[in-house]
Amino acid sequence: MRDTPALRPWQVSAGGIAGLILSIGLARFAYTPLLPLMQQQAGLSDAMGGTLAAVNYAGYMSGAVIAALIDDPRWRSRLYLWGMVLGLLATALMPLAPSLPLWALSRYLGGLSGAAGMLLGSGLVLGFLMRAGKRPELGVHFLGLGLGIVVSALGAMAMDRLALDWAGHWWGFVVVGLPLLALTAWWRPPVPPPVAATSTAAAPDPRWMRWMIAGYFCAGWGFVISATFTVAIVERQPLLHGQGPWAWLLVGLAATPAVFLWDRVARRLGDLNALLAAFALQIVSVVLPALSGSLAAALIGALLYGATFIGLVSLTLALVGRRSPGNPGKAMARLTLSYGVAQVTAPALAGAMAQASGSYLASLWLTAAVLTVGMGIMGRLRALERRNPA
Numbered sequence: 001m002r003d004t005p006a007l008r009p010w011q012v013s014a015g016g017i018a019g020l021i022l023s024i025g026l027a028r029f030a031y032t033p034l035l036p037l038m039q040q041q042a043g044l045s046d047a048m049g050g051t052l053a054a055v056n057y058a059g060y061m062s063g064a065v066i067a068a069l070i071d072d073p074r075w076r077s078r079l080y081l082w083g084m085v086l087g088l089l090a091t092a093l094m095p096l097a098p099s100l101p102l103w104a105l106s107r108y109l110g111g112l113s114g115a116a117g118m119l120l121g122s123g124l125v126l127g128f129l130m131r132a133g134k135r136p137e138l139g140v141h142f143l144g145l146g147l148g149i150v151v152s153a154l155g156a157m158a159m160d161r162l163a164l165d166w167a168g169h170w171w172g173f174v175v176v177g178l179p180l181l182a183l184t185a186w187w188r189p190p191v192p193p194p195v196a197a198t199s200t201a202a203a204p205d206p207r208w209m210r211w212m213i214a215g216y217f218c219a220g221w222g223f224v225i226s227a228t229f230t231v232a233i234v235e236r237q238p239l240l241h242g243q244g245p246w247a248w249l250l251v252g253l254a255a256t257p258a259v260f261l262w263d264r265v266a267r268r269l270g271d272l273n274a275l276l277a278a279f280a281l282q283i284v285s286v287v288l289p290a291l292s293g294s295l296a297a298a299l300i301g302a303l304l305y306g307a308t309f310i311g312l313v314s315l316t317l318a319l320v321g322r323r324s325p326g327n328p329g330k331a332m333a334r335l336t337l338s339y340g341v342a343q344v345t346a347p348a349l350a351g352a353m354a355q356a357s358g359s360y361l362a363s364l365w366l367t368a369a370v371l372t373v374g375m376g377i378m379g380r381l382r383a384l385e386r387r388n389p390a
Contacts, residue, residue: 017141017144023118028110030169051351083112086112091106119333126321126322145259152173153249209335220342222286272382275316285301285304287368288300
């Protein structure tokens with residue numbers, strides 16, 4: 001493993017973007033546009049569809065625990081690369097057989113891969129940018145999230161045109177993942193120097209961190225319901241059947257440029273004000289399809305969701321990472337454990353509610369309530385920082 005690669009910042013960013021497309025876009029997000037097809041052809045029920053999503057986030061949370069425990073920068077870099085390999089393996093396991101245990105194993109490994117891409121990769125990229133004297137923002141890096149959604153949506157639509165079955169769709173994503181893995185390995189962030197002892201001033205205030213953890217739990221709940229069920233919710237509307245992949249594509253198209261926009265909003269208004277705005281708009285994205293079954297409501301909701309979830313993730317992780325310069329990835333991992341708890345509980349509950357009622361309406365209203373709590377927490381944090389700017 002190389003220790004001092006002569007890589008430029010744009011190469012490290014491109015490698016990180018490729019890693020997110022692989023570990024999140026394929027190993028995680030491909031499941032969303034393929035969920036209705038698997039329900040039709042492979043006998044996957046609503047409840048089991050939600051349970052598999054919960055298993056994915058159990059893997060993600062396990063990865064977050066590992067990332068929070070590992071201090072050695074060499075091991076963080078190695079685990080990042082191994083996580084990318086797991087992402088391709090998780091994708092390849094899905095089409096082997098219509099087997100719930102196999103699918104659960106795939107989703108769990110995909111969750112581990114997602115944690116590697118989001119936490120280890122983001123921490124390594126942010127650390128590299130800070131050492132290189134660049135602006136310590138993750139907007140460019142998180143292009144990979146939006147592009148991952150776009151790749152999963154366009155890939156599913158292209159394979160629909162080829163009349164592939166559910167397994168053929170998954171094999172197609174494996175083919176897409178091979179060059180992404182190669183690019184991620186070649187341009188992965190270089191091994192950072194050993195973590196030096198830092199003063200207590202370099203760590204976030206514990207009370208501030210507790211509030212951020214609670215707020216990020218709410219963001220995780222809002223993220224996972226739409227990330228798992230957007231296509232299925234649209235497909236359940238009688239007048240919108242067949243439009244689900246288009247809604248998912250809109251999510252990705254909205255998320256891709258939004259990372260830059262939220263960075264600009266945060267520079268102008270401050271991080272917490274930007275997070276307040278992102279929570280408010282995501283509430284609207286959830287309420288719209290709950291109030292109306294029209295195509296306009298579904299598409300506007302998808303656009304707002306794509307534009308806001310990416311801001312909640314990138315702004316929060318970058319803010320916490322900057323407040324923990326000694327080991328930003330570890331601080332991100334600690335925060336993400338709460339995000340993971342929401343991601344495990346929310347889809348399983350939503351799937352069970354949909355199975356019982358035949359509709360996702362109740363889960364949408366519950367999600368809007370949780371996001372409202374998250375918005376209140378950001379307001380509380382803003383009040384605390386105004387009273388104590390330090």
